[in-house]
Amino acid sequence: MTSKAAASEGPEAYPLGYVEGLNDARTKLADFFSILLVCCHNDGTSRIICLVTMSEPTVPTTDQVLALREEFRHHLELFYAQLKLAPPYESVEKAIRFLTTSIHALPPSERASLATDTTARWRHFRQAFESSGLSKKHRGIIAGLARNRSGLNLPAEYDQFLNLYL
Numbered sequence: 678m679t680s681k682a683a684a685s686e687g688p689e690a691y692p693l694g695y696v697e698g699l700n701d702a703r704t705k706l707a708d709f710f711s712i713l714l715v716c717c718h719n720d721g722t723s724r725i726i727c728l729v730t731m732s733e734p735t736v737p738t739t740d741q742v743l744a745l746r747e748e749f750r751h752h753l754e755l756f757y758a759q760l761k762l763a764p765p766y767e768s769v770e771k772a773i774r775f776l777t778t779s780i781h782a783l784p785p786s787e788r789a790s791l792a793t794d795t796t797a798r799w800r801h802f803r804q805a806f807e808s809s810g811l812s813k814k815h816r817g818i819i820a821g822l823a824r825n826r827s828g829l830n831l832p833a834e835y836d837q838f839l840n841l842y843l
Contacts, residue, residue, distance in 0.1 A: 741792060742780050749776050749802050753811075756838055759831050760822055765814040772809035776801060795834075803837040812841035 750773060757764040779801060780788060791798050806812060822829060823839040831839070 741788060742777060745780060745791060745798065745801075746773055746777055748798075749773060749805065752802060752835070753806075756831065756835055759829060759835075760815075760819060762815050762818065765811065768809050768811045768814055772805045772811055775808050776805035779804065799834055799837050803841070806838050807841055812838070816842060 750769070753764060753769055753772065780791070783791075787797075791801065819839070820842040823842045826836075826839065829835075829839075
């Protein structure tokens with residue numbers, strides 16, 4: 678139905694144009710928060726119905742958290758692969774969720790410093806590892822392997838995990 682047909686059929690106001698749906702691949706999430714909705718009245722006037730604005734999205738924070746999550750996942754995969762054990766997948770996912778939550782809770786300056794501070798990063802990895810219950814899985818096997826550290830082909834950083842078994 679054209680806008681002239683809509684005008685002759687009677688509503689007092691009808692949309693001037695349409696905005697694509699949020700599920701449309703062309704709609705960016707940031708665009709959703711800056712949609713201007715205008716209604717045109719029969720008398721030729723128009724008015725703004727709704728204007729919603731939002732500051733620029735904080736993509737760097739999301740990228741930082743995503744990068745830390747992926748790094749942690751990589752370390753967990755390597756840890757279990759070098760020990761020749763199947764990772765307890767539910768607990769791995771729980772650890773990653775715990776890490777994400779704890780990083781989001783940090784002040785922005787401390788969160789940003791994790792990108793360069795390896796010690797702080799590994800402290801968070803260890804906390805997520807322990808809090809998720811990963812240090813209780815395969816406990817006997819890993820404790821035995823951790824006692825003979827020289828036989829493991831793991832970098833020294835992984836002692837953060839291995840020490841939880843000793």
